[in-house]
Amino acid sequence: MAELLKVENLRAGYGQAVVLNDVSLSLGEGQTLALLGRNGTGKTTLINTLAGATRQHGGSISLGGIALHKLASHERAAAGIGWVPQERNIFKSLTVHENLTAVARPGPWNPDRVYKMFARLAERKTNLGTQLSGGEQQMLAVGRALVLNPKLLLLDEPLEGLAPIIVEELLRAIARITRDEGLSAIIVEQHPQAILAISHRAVVLDHGTVVHSGSAEALSEQPELLDRLLGVARA
C-alpha cells in the first residue's frame, strides 16, 4: 500500500510556545489513523498544523510526495487536505449550501452527495450557519471537508454533539469511504473504542510527543495499555 502522509520531526505551537515536539508519523492510502491522547496534549495542534493553521517551527510534512510544509494554508486544500476543525467553525453568514459551494473542488464529492449522506442538511439548505442546531453544524463541517475532495481527511472530534445514531452512521460512512474510495483519514477522539474499531493505525500523544504508535486493532485489544496511555488520572 502506497504511503500517503509522512510527517517527520514536526515541531509546532502558538506564538513562541512550542506545543508539539518531534512528532513523526506516517499513513498509507485508504488508511484511517486514530489520534488519541488526553486533554491538552496537542491533538488539535497537530491537526491544525497539518492544515496550516498553526505556526510550524520545524520538521517536514509530505502528502503524496508534495512538501506540504512549504505551502500556504490555502494551497494545502488543493494539495489534498480536508479539514474538520474542532470547533466546527461553520461560516455563519453563509447558507448551508453556500458553505459547501464556497469551498467545493471538482471530484466525486459534491454538495448533492453530502445531502444524500446527511438528509438533515438537505432540509436545511437555505439556513444560515447560525441557524443550525449544534449537531447540524457538525454534519456540515464534515460535509464541507468532503466536498474539497481531499486525499486526507482531518477530523477533529467529529462525533461531539451528534446523536448516538448519527455517530454510528458517520463511523460506518468513514469506514466505507476509506475502503471504497482510497481516502485516508486522521480522526481525533476522546472516546477511543468507537474509532479504534474502524481505524487501521493508532497514535497516542502525550505532552506533544508520540508515546505510542501501532496498529489500531492491537491497541483496542489491550485495554490496560490504553488505560495507562489515556488514563483518567490527570496531572
Add this chain to the structure above:
Amino acid sequence: MSTDQIHRNDADTVLSAQGLVMRFGGITATNNVTLNLKKGARHALIGPNGAGKTTLINLLTGVLQPTEGRITLEGQDITGLAPYLRVQRGMVRTFQINQLFDSLTPLQTLALTVSQHRGLGTKWWQALGRNKQVAERCEQLLAQFHLTEVMNQPTRVLAYGKRRLLEIAIALACEPRVLLLDEPVAGVPAGEREELLQTVAALPAEVSVLLIEHDMDLVFSFANFMTVLVNGTLLTEGTPEEIANDPRVKAVYLGHGEEAHHG
C-alpha cells in the same frame, strides 16, 4: 395526549409548556410540544440533532417567542414575560455554546451575578465587593467549580474546560429553582464529566433540572425521567428504563450497537 397532560398539570409541576409551536419561516422547529417539569425532577430531554431541543429551551427562557402555545412557571403564565424577569423568578439556563463576559474575570462575573440576583444590581454608590455575603457566596462557588486559581484572569484567556465550568457556575450563582442545562458537558474531558454532573445532581432536592445531552451514559445515570423529542414533536416520555427499551427511540435516536454510545 395533550389535553390529558394539561390536566395532569398538578401541584408539583413547576414549569409547564403547553402546545408550544415555533416556526422559523417554513421550518417548524417545535411542533405542539407539551412538557411538564416536576418539582425536584432530574429530567432529561433527548432527541436527534435538530429535533428542537435547544429551541425548546430558548422558548422556555424567552429568548424566542413561541408562535403558539403557553408557558407557565409555578402556576403563573409567563409566555410573554421578558427573559430577565423569568430569571428573576428562578428559571435559569446554561448555553450549548458558552456565553460569557469575556473581559470580566470569573470572580467579577460571579460577584456581579450574585449581586444582581440579590437585588443589588442597581446599587451605584457602593463598590462591587463591598457586600460581605456576596463575597462569601463567590468564594464558595469558585471553590466548588475549581476556579479559585484563575479567579483574577480575564475570562477570555481561560482554557475551554474552565470556561465551561464558569458557564455552569454562573447559572448556579443565580440560585435557580428551575435549571435548564443545554449539553453542559460538551467539550469537557471525559473524566471531568461525571464530576460536573454530580455537582448538578447535588443541588437541593427542590430544585428542578432539565438536561439536554447526547452522552447516553451520563443521561441514564443522571435522569429519573426522560422526554424524547423528534422533528419538533414529542415522541414519548417515561422513566430511563422505558426509554432505553423503546424500539421507536432506538430507531430514531439511540441506534443499535452499544459502541454507538461514545462514552
Add this chain to the structure above:
Amino acid sequence: MLTILFDGIAYGMLLFILAVGLAVTMGLMNFINLAHGAFAMAGGYITVLLMQRFGVPFLLCLPLAFIGSALLGGVLERTLYRPLYHKPHLDQVLFSIGLVFMAVASVDYFVGSTQQIIQLPEWLKGRTELGSGAWMLGMGHYRLFIIAVCAALTVGLQYVLGYTRFGSRLRASVDDQRVAAGLGINVNMVFLTTFAVGSGLAGLGGALGAEVLGLDPSFPLKFMVYFLIVVAVGGTSSITGPLLAALLLGIADVAGKYYIPKLGAFIVYSLMIAILIWRPQGLFVRKGGK
C-alpha cells in the same frame, strides 16, 4: 414632479456608486473604513487633473479614475489596512479617520483648497424634456448618463456577488479567516481584490460625482455621513439593500427640498432614524430559511 423623481433617482444612484464600495468593505469585510470618501476624492481629482492638465476626454477619465483609486486601494490594503482586520472597530475608526485627515491635508497641499470644476463634454450638458405641465419630465443628459452607468454597475455587481462563488468566498473569509484559508480559500487575495474594487468604485463615484456634488479637499468628510446612511439603512448583506437605500435617500432628499424646502435636512435624518428604529438591521437583511 416626474422631473423631481428623475433627479432623485439620479442623485440616489450617484450616492449608491459612491457608497457601494463601503457597503462591501464594511458589510462584507467587517472593516469600518471611514476613509472610503478619500478614495472617492482620489477618483475625482484624478479626473479633474487629467482633464485640466492633460486634456484627457471625460469618458476616458472614468475608467482611469476607477483604476487609479483601485490601485491606491490595493497598495494601501497591502501595506496599511491588512494588519488592522483583527483590531477592534474603534481602532479601525481611528486609523481610517487618520487617513482621511492626511488625505485632506495632502490634497490641499498639492492641489489647493479651491473647488474643482469639471467641464463636461457637450453631449452630456444638454437636457431632454418630455411631456408638459405637472407630468413634464426633464432629464439632464448627465444625470441620465449617471443612471445608466449605475444600472450597469448594479447588474454587474449583483452578478459577481450573487451568482459567482466569489461572493460566498468573501463572506467565508470574513467569518473565519483561519478556517477559510484551511479550506482552500486564498483569503489575502480575496480581501485584496475586494478592497481594490471597492476603492475603485468609490473612485468612479468620485469622478462622476465631482460635477454634481462639487470637489474640494474636504470631500471625504463632507459626504461621510451620507455614505454611512446608505450603508446603515440598506443593510450590508446585499447589493440591492444599499441601492434601494440610496434611491430612497436620493428621492427623499430631492423631493423634500422641492416640496418642503423649509424642513431641509430634517427629512433625510428623520427618515433614517425611523427606518433604523423600525428595522435595526437595515431595510434588507440577509435571511436564511424560507
Add this chain to the structure above:
Amino acid sequence: QDNTFKIGLILPMTGQQATTGRQIEAAARLYMAQNGDTVAGKKIQLIVKDDTSLPDATRRLAQELVVNDKVNVLAGFGITPSALATAPIATQSKTPMVVMAAATSSITQASPYIVRTSFTLPQASVALADWAPKNGIKKVVTLVSDYGPGIDAEKYFKERLIFNGGQVTEALRVPLRGPDFAPFLQKVRDAKPDALFVFVPSGAGAAVMKQFAERGLDKAGIKLIGTGDVTDDDQLNDMGDVAVGVVTSHHYSAAHPSAMNKKFVEAFSKANKGLRPNFMAVGGYDGMRVIYEALKTSKGQGGGDALLAGMKGQIFESPRGKMFIDAQTRDVVQDIYLRKVEKKDGQLYNVEFDVIKDVKDPGKAK
C-alpha cells in the same frame, strides 16, 4: 520686545472655509511686503492661527493671543459666529478687532472695538435690488444659504426690491451643507420668475451656476443675479461659459479698472503662484492698511483706544476703489459695483458696468 507691534490673525486655514483664510493671509503678507514691516518705529509681527471655523476655537485663540502674546490688534474672522464669539474679548481687553471677511451686518454692533474692512451683505444686495427693477426684472425668486449672511442678503434684497416696485415670489433657503441644488433650481424653474437672486458662500457658486444652465433655466428666460460671492474671482475661471453674462453686485472685482488694482492683482498673483485675488483678499489687504495707518496716527503708541481712534474715519483709495471707515458705525462705506461676467483674453472676469457710490451698510440705518 516693546518695539514690536503684534497682529493676531485668526482665520479658517483648514476645512471648507480654507480658501478664505489663504486669500486673506496672502493679502496681509503682500501688504507687509509692499509697505515694510516697520511702522512708526515698531516692528510688525503677524501671528496666524487656524480656528477651523469653530467659534469657540476662535474665541480661545483670541483670548490666548491677547493674554499670552499681548497682541495689539486682532484681525481676520472668516465667519460671522467667529467674529461674534470674539467680540466680548475685544471689549474686555480693549483690543481693536479688524473683521476682514465676515459679512453679516450686525457684527460691528457686537463690540465698540470692531472695525470692518470687508463688506456687508445688505450693502451688496441692496445695490442689486436697486438695479434690477430698472432693468426689467420685477419678479424674483431668492435662493440663499441658510445662515446669517444668507438671511441678511435675502431680507435686504427683498425689502429694497419691494420698495422699488418689484416682487419676490418665493424665498428659498438651502442648507449650508446641501450638496445638491437641483430640487431648488427645479422649483425656481417651475415658478418662472424674471430672475433668480442667489447668495451662496464662495465655493458653492460654481455648482449653482452649472446646474442653473443644465436645468435650462437660462433658456427659459430666467436671469441669474446675485451678490459677488457667486462669481467669486477665485473660481470664476473654472466655472466656464455658464458664468458668462451673470450680473452680480459687489464691492470688488479683480478686473476693477484702476492703476492701484492692477498693481495689486499683479503683485498678488506673482507672490502666490498665479492665484487671482478675490474680495476676501482685498478685505485682508485693506485691513492691514487700516491697522498700519492707525499705528502711524497714534504715533506708534499701540494702545487699544488710540489705535481705534486712528482707524475710525480713515478714507483711502483701495484696490476696490474709494472706501472709508464710518467713524460712527466703524463699518466700511464703499462703492458697490454692478458687474457682468465677460471673457477677456480667454479669461473670465467680473466687468464693472455701473456703480452706486458710497453705500453705507443699510443694516445700520435702523
Add this chain to the structure above:
Amino acid sequence: MNAPQQSLLNDSRFRPWEPVLWLLAFAAPLLVPSHASIINEIAIVALFAVSLDLILGYTGIVSLGHAAFFGMGGYAAALFAKLVMPDPLVGLAVGIVTATLLGAACSFTIMRGSDLTRLMVTLGVGLILLELANKLDWLTGGADGLQGVVMGPLLGTFEFDLAGRTAAWYSLTVLLALFVLLRRVVHSPFGATLKAIRDNRLRAMAIGIPVNRKLAVVYTLAAGVAGAAGALMTQTTGFASLDLFEFHRSADVMLILVIGGTGWLYGGVAGAIVFKLMQDALSSITPQYWTFWIGLFLVVLVLVGRERLIRPWTWFSRGGKS
C-alpha cells in the same frame, strides 16, 4: 475579609498616582498661567469624553451624536444666563437637567440594532437637534450664535477673568466632582452590570439583568454629564453657537476617547490632554496643514499600538502577538 472580596475591592481603590495627577491639574493654572484657557478647554473636553466613555467604553454603545447633549446643556446654560439669571452654578444645574431630560427622551433610540445602527441613529438625532437649533433662531440666534451671554461671578465672588484662570478652576472642579461620581458608578454592581451588557447581552439577560432599562439609565446619565460639559463650554466662553451640536464635535470626542483608550475613565482625560495639546502645537506651527500630522499620529497610534507607542524601545523587537 476573604480573598475574593479583597481582590474585588482592589479594583475600585484609588491608586497613589491619582491624587498627584489631580493636584497637578489644579496647580496647572498657576504653574502655566498663560495657558489657563487651554487648560479650561481640556478640562471641558475631558469631561465630555469621560461621559462618552460611560456609554462607549463601559456599555458598548457607539454614539456619533453625543454632541446633541453637549449642545443641549450648552444652550440651556447660556439661555438661562441670558434670560433668567447669570449665576454659573445654577446655570450648570439647568444645563445638566435639560441634557438629562433629553437623554432620557432619546434613550429609546439606542435599545435595538447593531453598532452601525446605533451610530447612525445617534448621529441623526444630533443632526436633527442641530437643525432645530438653527430653525429656532428667535431663541438661539440661529447660525450666528447666541450672543449677550454674560456670566456672573462664581459663588458670587470669583469673576471670570480674561486670562481664563477662574474658568479653568471652575471646569476642573466640575470635572473632578463628576469624575469621582462616575468612578463610583463604574465600580459598583450597577457598573458591573453595564460591562456585562457590553460583553454579552444575551448572557446578561440570562442572569436577570433588565438590559433595556440599564441602557436607558446609563444613556441618560451620560447625557447629563455631557450636558455639564456643554454648559461649562458656553459659560466659560460666554457664547453658544450651532457648532456645539455639530457632527464633527461628536466625532472629535470619540477620537479623543479612543486615543486615550476606552473603558477606564482616565482614557477620556488622557485623550483630551494629548489631542488638544497636539492640535494646539501643530496648528500654531503649520496652521494650514496641521491636520496631516494629526492624521499621521492617529495612523501610527493604531498601527504601532497604544501600549507600544509609549514604549519606543519595543518598536523594533518583534512583538509576540503580531
